[in-house]
Amino acid sequence: MKIRRYFRGSGRVLAFVFVASVIWLLFDMAALRISISDANSQLLKERVVKEREAVRQRATRVTHVAFEHPVQKVDAGGGEGVQSLDEVAQVYRRQHRKQGGDQKQGLVGRSNALRSVAPKQDAPQKDRLPAKKAVDLQANGERTQAEKVAVKATLPGVVSNATKVTPGARDEKHAPLPPSKNNLHNVGVTVQATLESGDPKAKEKVEFEPKAMSPKPESHVKAVATRAAKAPAKPKDVEARKEKADETLPGGDPNGAEEPPKPEDGVAKDVETRKEKADETLAGDDPNGAEEPAKPAAEPGLRQGAAPVGNSSAAVTRKPGVHRVYSLDVTHAPRKANAVGQFGQAAAVPHGKEDESKKRWDEGHFNVYLSDQIPLDRAIPDTRPQTCGENLVHDDLPTTSVIFCFVDEVWSTLLRSVHSVLNRSPPHLLKEIILVDDCSTKDYLKKQLDDYMSQFPKVRIVRLKEREGLIRARLAGAAIAKGEVLTFLDSHIECNVGWLEPLLDRVYLDRKKVACPVIEVINDKDMSYVLVDNFQRGIFKWPLVFGWSTLTDEQIKKNNMTVSDPIRCPVMAGGLFSIDKKYFYELGAYDPGLDVWGGENMEISFKIWMCGGEIEIIPCSRVGHIFRGQNPYKFPKDRQKTVERNLARVAEVWLDEYKDLFYGHGYHHLLDKSVIDIGNLTEQVELRKKLKCRSFKWYLDNVYPDMDTPLVKAEGLIFNRGLRKCLTVQKGSLSFETCDLSKQSQHFNYTWTRHIRQQDLCVAPQGQQRGLTLDLCGKAKPSLRWFHKSSTPDLGEHILSESTLDRLCLEAGLIGAAIHLKDCEPNNAFQKWQFTHYYVQ
Template identity: 60%
Template structure:
């Protein structure tokens, strides 16, 4: 009845309003939900469209092998090529596998000009287009021509090139083709040349980065020098080289367009053509003396390899102060590469059955397949294994020059030459100051006069010969002392540098002179000489006792830092054979420890020195160098090899490891503690150098540079509990006894060290013979009689065993708990079972 009263009169109206409001609210909520769903659907649809468009754009620029999956640190590049293929068309797709490219996008990306001032033979100009496979071979004839013919043929050649260019290229490079062609014909003498199309039906289709056509022999007149005003207005310029004497060396000029969508140099920019060592190699330029030059122009994608003839050309790179450019993708060859050559494109080479015995007989010459190495061209093409978009990276124009230093002793002829050729063929010449070959007193005859004669063809190669065997470390110091480049680049003498390897290294050093840049070291198989790709995010580390190794960066670190496969990778320890370092900084660090002998430990020494004294070591994924990894070190040591390496590592440990040096000695190098057995030399200068550089501690290095390294200072610590007596060891009045276990009592705390001592403060538990009680003596790391072994096997897992005697004796508590003795080991006795509170290592 009470409820009905509320619904009479005005109450009924209020109830109706309330119900209507609730219904209206429900309708509003439903409508709002529908509208939100519509918005979300629209946003999702737009997102999907954008992602698909981004994938398409990415696919057009992708330069890596699709669906590449690595389950191991080292993985071979998937290639299926038959050596007996006779039809050259079957090589058309090799470029996509070995250069990791999709179909090139329309547009002109690069412009390279190769000039030969040393060879008066007629040569060619070849123009390439990205959009089509058509080629325009431009032949210049010098005699019997008039000015009208020159002009008419110039115009025809320009139109032919323009037809092969996309509309976007015509916008980006409105004058590039015209200026290039005009630059090849002397303006002051129209009688000197003509442009005409010459087709060669015998062209061989080869991968990008490999010579794609035969040279058409022509004569090209001298380039006329342009004014500074004209240089600022035009995108592509050709400078002039003149011959002044018979000893004039070849020269090459190159220029790459900037990466902007519109190539328009600023009016106030200072652009200059820089020729590396031009005065040294070509002599002063005589503008009035025309001289025919050998020229080859390629208009190809920026990331494609360039092919010009080394030793007959030099590169002048047009740079703008403070400007940037894409990484140059050079791949020079002595002559058009033979696509069917053994091992070409980094393929595995097969040994004929009748040559297998020869392979075995010659294996010890280098501890790899020397026979196959000799069958492979010295300038073979290898796969471009850089991560995606490395070819799009921008580097500074004014990078420092470098001296590349190879140290060798009795190196195999073919691998040494291939190493040198790979540097010459794939390094921007204006950055390559010199190549220094340091011969560490080789005994092979072919490394004497024949090597001198061969390298005489390369103006930038110098050979330094040491009078007696010094070893790798001092040989490198000898090479560094003679180097004139701003950056020192050390390489092993059995490598193959990959496309675009040098500029990324120099860029890191340029950005911070304290950075030491290392390339990704890929594998050249010692058995079949194939080029093997390595997995990403591999860094150099060490394990005790200072053993170098490779480890993948932890996945959580990669995700946390949003790392990409082309990002520089901090490297706790470098491999030591391949790296670039600022020359002045190298000597500020004290270079290598000159007390290190021959080989071994130098990579540890310089790595610790760099990190602890303010520098950084980085692996640069966009720089790749293949290296022959051999199962055995083929080099001879003046002294015992093992003792030499051990001595070097001991020097490193004493100078740089601080209190952690016990971990080094405790992993099998106890004998190095006896100075009467081995002399590691005077360490005073190295210790003073560390103090002068104000280097950080090794603990700082472990905490900040290599935090995932397991390096406990002791193997076990805490109370030493005896299961038989249920009591713990204690020190009372400088004697050892038993006491009720008490964690707060410091007299009951012991350490079991890496040198196998049971230590309490400066006192150690020492056995006194079978049946006798143990005693306490001042700890001495060199005394073997103070060492105990723990956890040696399952039967004696909790026993403490005397190490210095052949008879197995164990630490045992008396049955009454009033003494500690040494008895014959018995696995069933609880009086011989001991437990530390904490164990850190076995």
């Protein structure tokens, strides 16, 4: 009853308001939940779209499988996402066929006689290999906006004078850039059919028409723009050039694109200036960096220089002088996707052929049987960094003579080497290929080789009448070369696409630069193509042993390096490099006193650096090489003695006082000239003086500063633990006195040649009484050599005589200043010695 009364009158109104409020709150909560759900759904959709885009972008990049340093395996077939070799072949052909138009390397006349293939930019997703694949069949694939902003200035310490053409250097090297009417834009270049042709005289023509593409790093743009920068720009044209540069250089993109570093020389101090300079060199690119390719000029119905329908940007007037690197890969017929080793894949010996494969191994010390099964023009993955496909090179690059030296080389390997050069080199740059036969004994390398190579007019064969060795064979090839640049290659290689132009461009920019390709690996067992880690350079360790070393993260970061920047190389491998021919002879070529093989890479490397040149590894040039565990060739003389003799010549001419480090690392016996005659060095010493070459210390300080090269192994006072005194020289004899660092008479060096030396005097045994004396130092005297810190562990602190047959140690006398030799006793404190400073333990 009380409740009923409460709801009468005003109470009913309150109850109604309460119920209405609850209902309204429930509706409001429902609406809010729906709104949140819609927002979450939209965010989820955006996230999915971003993840798909990221996956699509990663699919276009080169993915390295984590193999042990320094090489990484390239897997070109099978695996997740690729069902068969046919699919790999289809991807390879689709990508290269499309990019063939973009590069304006269209086929003229016949469709199947020659196939010009190159990676395609912005290829459809279905044409790409999965992101997990390590093979790079599309090195120039789709890139993010940030990746396109790659206008990097090369800093000192990475590549000195990387792209600067010094005043007068152009006149000294090559002719200036020609006017546009003589440019490759208007020239059709004839390509000789390079593979198994029935008619040796048959030729197919390919027309090249370079065009301006997206710019390479600014360090290159500055050198390319040197000519254009001489003419002052009109003020009214500045804004137009800025707008044009905005289309070609996405440097001002607000979407997180990295700001390019400022060059130290002040040529371009900000983004706007870089845009102006870039436009003086490049013009007419589509803002998206993927301009629709123009049809070949020779196509019927299209006049010279006219833009095809649907290609508005092609009609824009371009500055002559540069073009994108060609990605040639010519084949006589459509490639067989299922051929053994195709696309750089690992090959397998068929069942039942294992014995034959083993028997033929010694022919080349690699799998000769598999090499013979692989096509001579097999495709290999384009392993260059992504930006290399967009790099610009000069139109008027010098021509080159490619020189192969061989002796008893495997037939299929030699031919594959030659075909890779013919198929992947711009014909107008390839002057000739010179094959120097160093007196081979195999019958197939005589008339059969002559007959085969007769179908290629650019191939010349030189036969030496007697075995001269690699060094003199190269000199013989260089002597008859007609190209402006000499390119030396080993006879068991495969050149990758776009390999030649980056090398020639570096030599063009500075004739004293020696350019080396990145040497990748062709596996000696399964003939697969293996790519190497980035930032590799050639170095040496004592005693002049060549090796590879990776730049540290600190060095890369300090110099702001990218994967496509040239790398300063203290020592080149020696087998693969390009050098200006005139400069090669100005340097004296190779030392003619070097025999056969060994040490020639050290000699020419030191000579180049110390006499004003530079050696660079060019990451955008890639060449595969078969590395064998054993050299299959016979040396006219003892191999070890030949290499030792060559290295000793290099040490005596180029290492100055550091030659002791060479001898001290296992070559003490070479100090005795009666053991081995290294020949007359007069001409080489005079050549070094004539060229005004720097010292080896300069080389270590400026070219290879991270090399640890102490001149002595230990120095300072020589403290005797038992006597608690130090060795000293008094009136020309040895004695002891209280240790005093200020006295020069107590300072000794323990040298790399194992001498205990003070100035020109060395500690030496005396007579049968086992006494000690001081004698004039002579490196060839075994009696002056002492072992310290290099003998058995229990005698680590002892000083042992090397000249005595018995194991005798230096001992301080108990009374007076006596010092003599006695039988070694591990626990005798009077036989334990310590220098003040040790540089090598």
